Amino acid sequence: MVKIYIDYRERRIKRILEDYPLDIVNLPVGDYLLQFEGYGVLVERKSARDFISSMKNNRLWEQMRRMLAPEVMEIPIKRRALLIHGTFSDLLLLSGFGWNHIMGAFMEIQFKYGIPIFHAEDDESLQEFFRILIKREEEGKNEGEVEKRWMRVLPRRVMSEQEWKIYILSSLPNVGEKLAKNLLRRFGSIEKIAKANIIELKKVEGIGDKKARQIYRIFH
Numbered sequence: 001m002v003k004i005y006i007d008y009r010e011r012r013i014k015r016i017l018e019d020y021p022l023d024i025v026n027l028p029v030g031d032y033l034l035q036f037e038g039y040g041v042l043v044e045r046k047s048a049r050d051f052i053s054s055m056k057n058n059r060l061w062e063q064m065r066r067m068l069a070p071e072v073m074e075i076p077i078k079r080r081a082l083l084i085h086g087t088f089s090d091l092l093l094l095s096g097f098g099w100n101h102i103m104g105a106f107m108e109i110q111f112k113y114g115i116p117i118f119h120a121e122d123d124e125s126l127q128e129f130f131r132i133l134i135k136r137e138e139e140g141k142n143e144g145e146v147e148k149r150w151m152r153v154l155p156r157r158v159m160s161e162q163e164w165k166i167y168i169l170s171s172l173p174n175v176g177e178k179l180a181k182n183l184l185r186r187f188g189s190i191e192k193i194a195k196a197n198i199i200e201l202k203k204v205e206g207i208g209d210k211k212a213r214q215i216y217r218i219f220h
Contacts, residue, residue: 001021002020002021002034002035002036002134002137002138003020003021003022003023003034003035004017004020004021004022004023004032004033004034004035005022005023005025005027005032005033005034005035005073006022006023006024006025006027006031006032007024007025007026007027007030007031007032008024008025008026009031010031010032010045011024013045013126016123016126016127016130017127017130020134025073027072027073028066028069028072028073029042029063029066029067029069029072030042030043030044030067030072030080031043031044031045032045032130033072033073033075034130034133034134034137035075036137036138038076039075039076039077039078040071040072040075040076040077040078041077041078041079041080041081041133041137042067042069042072042077042079042080042081043080043081043082043083043133044063044067044080044081044082044083045083045085045126046082046083046084046085047084047085047086048084048085048086048087048088048091049086049091051084051088051102051105052088052091052092052095052097052102055097055101055105056095056097060105064082064109064113064115065113067080067082067113067115068080068113068114068115079142080114080115080116081115081116081117081118081133082109082115082116082117082118083117083118083119083120083126083129084117084118084119084120085120085126086120086121086122087121088102121217162184165180165184165189165190166180166181166184168190169183169184169190169193172215172218173214173218174211174214174215175215178206179204179206179207182204182205182206182207183204186203186204193215193219194219195219196216197216198212198213198216199212201215201216
């Protein structure tokens, strides 16, 4: 059973996690400490605005360094995550930063600090992040090697261009072969699928609002 320690500055987010045992504390590092049996998972949540601000004043790098602490509140840290909450699009114009700065920072954090980055666009996706993280930890799914069912094997024969398109599309999360064919039938090419908006995607047979948004996020 998980226990979640929330930094007192994150009180607004408390309601999202009310289904779990919670304790509001003054965390020395990070915003959320998820305690499982024998180890913890440390999560730093940053709004898109705060991420840009912390890049400007260089506070970001000290925070990432402190995230590497081997233990927090005497709990050994097994995994760490940086969670970006919100979107950058409306902020970049006035910030003086561009996507090149954001992507450079992401790569620095992931490649040099070894801290994976997740994106939660809104409170609903934030809630799902924690739900899925807790579920995967409790089931041991964040351990071990890649499951064989995800290791797709290429056909030995040479595939046609259309078959390649179906193969590529069906490899996307929540898009199987049938849906891949429906998408190609509607749009004709992967490029046009990538440019389609949510309303256009919902016109494809087998795609509702939720799946349309998932596909849209993949390409944007």
